[in-house]
Amino acid sequence: MITVAPHAEENISSKTVFDTKGLAVIWGKFPEYYSAKNTIHFDDLRRNFIMNPQNGLMIRPFRKCLKYRATDRELLRLIDYLQAIAHLEDLSALNHDSRQDWEGYVETWKRG
DSSP states (O other): OEEEOOOTTSSSOTTOOEEEOOHHHHHHHOTTTOOTTSOOEEESOGGGGTTOGGGEEEOOOOOOHHHHTTTOOHHHHHHHHHHHHTTOSOGGGSOOSSHHHHHHHHHHHHHO
C-alpha cells in the first residue's frame, strides 16, 4: 500500500490522505512477468486506481455476505470477462471507465 496526499495547489482538503495500491511496485520488482500490458486491478473503490487508472476495473462491493452470498454473481461475471480478454496481448488498451464497457465486451464475446 502507498499513502497518497494531494498537492497544496490542488482543490482537495489537506486531510484527504488514503492508501492505494501502486502496481508500479510489482511491475518494477518483477518486470519479466508483470507490466501494464498484462495486469488488471479489480476493486470496489475507484480511488484505489489513482496511480494506475487504465488498469483498474471497478466491481460491485460484496456487502451483507450472509444475506447475499447465494445470489452474488460478480466473480462469475469477472470469470467471463477474463476468458474473453485472455487472448489479448495488451490489456492496457481496454476501456474500463464504466461497468457497461466491460460487461458489454463479455456480451459481444459470447455472441461470437
